[in-house]
Amino acid sequence: MLAAARAAFAERGYDGASIRAIAGAAGVDPALVHHYFGTKDALFLAAVQAPVDPDEFLPAVLSGPPEERGAAVVRTVLRVWDGPGRPAALALVRSAVNHERSAAMLREFVLVKIIRRVIGSLDMPREEREARGALVASQVAGLVLMRYVLRLEPLASAPAEEVVAAVAPTLQRYLTGEVTLPTRRD
Template identity: 45%
Template sequence: MTDPATPTRPGRRPGHANTRDRILQAARNQFAGKGFDHTTIRSIASEAGVDSALVHHYFGTKRRLLVDAIELPLDPDTVLATLEAAPVDNLGETLARTVIGVWDSVHQPAVVAAVRSALTSGDENLVRSFLLDVALKDIAVRVDSPPGSGLLRVALVASQMTGLFVTRHLLGIDALRALPTERAVRLIAPTLQRYLTGPLDPPV
């Protein structure tokens, strides 16, 4: 197999467009059907009818391939690094500030387009896999107190952030759309922190 030329920009490899598209579609199918952890580069390559080395050549890592499959405009590792550095008792504010900051940045049109495309094309499982298997997975381990509650905690966080995104950026509800970034962060951060570290059951 002839090695394609050196890439001209990160995240995009030159080569036959149909081959790249086949790999991306296979990745969407695999991630949506099996989740991030149970999907392998080998299984994606097999479905796409290419060699595993070609998948690596086009996309590098499995995480990078997931990002490209969802068509996110930025590398989530940058966001995740910020969350990893935050103390547990400040995760709610850090998460709100980091994520809402991305939504309200120059990346907003691309983020909105990517989420709208995933939801309208039937790729909801792809978004779910990204949220739970990549974006929030490490946080679930850090907030797993009492043991076994971590997944529920991050699922509640995902529900809150997803609801805010949909109502603010897809439905365009005026009261939410007009919120300045800083006020949106202040309003949502305490709820996120309660989900992450507070009691999950109301007092009897």
């Protein structure tokens, strides 16, 4: 079931993949998928092997005022990566960099479970939300890469709050500030 779910989410995206189709590909009854995983959301989390469920920490990020959201995002990312979930998070990044399908899964995870919720609460057109979300993701991903993977100093050992102070203004601009938005060319 998880293999079928990974294939479906990677190929058709979160929105395009249905529990019915995943069950069909796995040769089981859709009721069995529901029995094991409950919702499509829970099946997706299990398929991605996410180290944490964003639903556990996103409410705290979103509870503050919009003008402090940049700092809240950085602080939360560092808390997850400085916590016990780091090995699993690192495994997820490694897998995404190594395999196209894992990259597609992680992209869907970042898009559906994080960006949509962090930006979803801001009142703006969908295309603007996607563009701002991708810019936020680019700074967050690079921070993680430098602090936890390449371990480039001083980012590797600096106290979390110093990193928040340095990077939060960037995220705040991407979230709510003045930005020339990149547009998709299909």
